[in-house]
Amino acid sequence: MSTYxxxxxxxxxxxxxxxxVSDLAVQRGYGIFDYFRITANRPGFLDDHLDRFYHSAAFMHLPVAEDRAQLKQLITGLIEKNNLPDAGIRLTLTGGYSDNGYTPAQPNLLITQSPFIFDAGAFHKGLRLITHDYQRQLPEVKTIDYLQAIYLQPQLKARGADDVLYHxxxxxxxxxxxxxxxxxxxxEILTPASNILKGITRKKILAYTxxxxxxxxxxxxxxxxxxEAFISSTTKEAMPVLQIDGKPVGDGRPGxxxxxIFTRLLTARRHQ
Amino acid sequence: MSTYxxxxxxxxxxxxxxxxVSDLAVQRGYGIFDYFRITANRPGFLDDHLDRFYHSAAFMHLPVAEDRAQLKQLITGLIEKNNLPDAGIRLTLTGGYSDNGYTPAQPNLLITQSPFIFDAGAFHKGLRLITHDYQRQLPEVKTIDYLQAIYLQPQLKARGADDVLYHxxxxxxxxxxxxxxxxxxxxEILTPASNILKGITRKKILAYTxxxxxxxxxxxxxxxxxxEAFISSTTKEAMPVLQIDGKPVGDGRPGxxxxxIFTRLLTARRHQ
Incomplete structure (x- = not known):
């Protein structure tokens, strides 16, 4: 059976x-997206993700034809049709079919779903990061620009790292x-204040008053x-960082x- | 009749x-391209553009299935089939259909042709620029990343500018x-030395010993x-910049x- x-x-x-191929995503890398998880066929923190999706779209001058109720209806329809109870759904909004290959047109809205099962066991393994001097452009918008990250993948592999930490x-x-x-x-639990994408999981953690x-x-x-150090995201919840640039963080074990925080996030996702 | x-x-x-839509260009803005002009059904400075295309591909770890002879054959075939004597051809190489939406796969090679007629009359009108603090990432590679430029378009329009000059x-x-x-x-005729894309037209100008x-x-x-100030590109040859941030350059007329240089470039294109 096909996934839709x-x-x-x-x-x-x-x-x-x-x-x-005339879409500005292909021609000029122009688009925004958001991604949320589905557990037991229920979307997680959907309104948080839709808030950010509409914010990203407006910031990038991309009109969304669907209002929030219509978008939720489409998402519900997709979840029912696919019946992939543990999954991720990605909303992508592109620059559209530009006449001149440069000026945005009516955006294309793509909604895709892929299986995703959270690997809680990865917590104990933790992550090794390397640092890299790079500032994302338009950092507070969830654009499709991952040029630097994908370019760096072979270097991560060569240095035995799982991910890169930008500074x-x-x-x-x-x-x-x-x-x-x-x-x-x-x-004290501290996270960079500015020039970053403000994650939904980060927001949950900052709300632990x-x-x-x-x-x-x-x-x-x-x-x-x-x-201690850790990273937060929708797919990772909170994952311990055990090594940065080859040096252990703290005692080199999950703190x-x-x-x-990891336990709280898992509980929150179960109970939302 | 359709264009192919x-x-x-x-x-x-x-x-x-x-x-x-699983292509990494759509998912992650990952791809490179090149663009050259066709005049009287002949491609202009093709080897220069192919040199850069293969360089961009290799830099971004994207293998090109076609060697130079095969690529030229495809281009010749497209020119014959379309018979658009004044046109531009764009070669786009994307990150391909990634399994996990992040790791590059076999790239997709897209070759598209669009009519292009050079507007020599635009020379006398000249261009108005505004400056903007921005450094392109991976600047010496012709990636598909134009996120900043397209994001700025409404601002250019509001300020009555034709284009933006990054610093x-x-x-x-x-x-x-x-x-x-x-x-x-x-x-003296001076052009920034580093952290830029090195254009083919720029290279021709630097060769005027x-x-x-x-x-x-x-x-x-x-x-x-x-x-005087001017910009150079395949589609503009050399176009006078008459105003920057609202202030006239020199006496505000094409110098x-x-x-x-404009005359030399037009001649070179006719005689290549």
Missing amino acids: AIINGAFVAEEAAKIL QQGALRECPRANFFIVTKQG DLPVREADLQLQDLDDAA KITTE | AIINGAFVAEEAAKIL QQGALRECPRANFFIVTKQG DLPVREADLQLQDLDDAA KITTE
């Missing part, structure tokens, strides 16, 4: 889900698909003093606070 | 020239689709003293040296 996608409101089998001349930013946190020796969590202007040297 | 494109070696009518904290770089030159009051033309580290304040 939705292109501009119409269901289409995944293997036929195509757009013209701008020493000021810590984010990973390509996740936000970054450190836990100080004093137990019973924990000493806050935004801060973190620098590369703050990594040396960190007791207590990271474990606490 | 070529997708992975196969001719396809333009209105059916599609790729799956990095004052260091002049380039326009999104063209290189930038100034002519000093002493008659009888003219005092050279690469230099130009700054924003060098614009105040310029006698002698810009005119001389």
Whole structure:
């Protein structure tokens, strides 16, 4: 049985889900997206993701033909039709079929669903990061621009790293698909404040008012003093960072606070 | 009669020239391209463009299935089939149909042709630029990333500008689709040396050894003293810049040296 996608409101089998090469996503890398998880056929934190989707679209001057109720109806229809209970759904809005290959036209809205099963066991393995001086352009918008991240993949592999941590001349930013946190020796939970994509999972963590969590202007040297570090995202929840540029973080094992936040996030997703 | 494109070696009518939405160009803005002009059904400076195309592909870890002879054969076939004597041909190489939406797969090669007639009359009208602090990522590669340029289009329109001139904290770089030159009051012809895409037209201009033309580290304040300014590209040849950020360049009219270079470029294209 085929998995279905939705292109501009119409269901289409995944293997036929195509757009013209004149689309500005293909011609000029112009588009935005969002991604949320489906557990037991229910979308997780949908309104948070739709808020961000509409914000990204408006920021990039891309009109969305569907209002929120229509978009939710399409998403519900796709979930029913595909019946992939553990999955991710991606909404992509492109620059559309431009006449001159440069000026945006009516955007194309692509809704795709792929199986996704969360691997809780990955928590104990943790992650190894390398740092790289790079500032994402238009950082607070979830654009389709991952040119730098994908370009760096062979280098990550060669250096035995799982992911890259961007900094701008020493000021810590984010990973390509996740936000970054450190836990100080004093137990403060800190995450870069600006020039980043503000993740939905990051937002949940910042809302734990019973924990000493806050935004801060973190620098590369703050990594040396960190007791713990972790990244947050919809697909990773909170994953411990055990090594950065070959040096262990803290004692090199998943820390207590990271474990606490991970547990809270799993519980929140089950109970939403 | 339909215009044809070529997708992975196969001719396809333009209105059916599609790729799956799983392509990394659509998912992650990952791809490279090149563009050259066809005059009287002959491609202009084809080897220069193919050199750059293969260089961009290799830099971005994207293998090209076709060798140069095969690629030329496809291009010749497309020119014959379309018979659009004045046109542009674009070679686009994408990240391909990635299994996980992140790791590049076998690239898709898209060859498209569109009518293009050079407007020599635009020379006298000239161009108005605005400056903007932005450094293109992976600048020496012709990637499909024009996110910043397209994002800025409404701002250009609002400010009555034709194009944007990027600088990095004052260091002049380039326009999104063209290189930038100034002519000093002493008659020197200078163009930014680094962190730019090195255009084929720029290369032709730098090869005029009888003219005092050279690469230099130009700054924003060098614009105040310029006698002339112009941009160079395959579609513009050399076009005078008459105004930058609302201030006239030199006497605000197309200058002698810009005119001389424009004339040489037109002649070179006719005689190649």
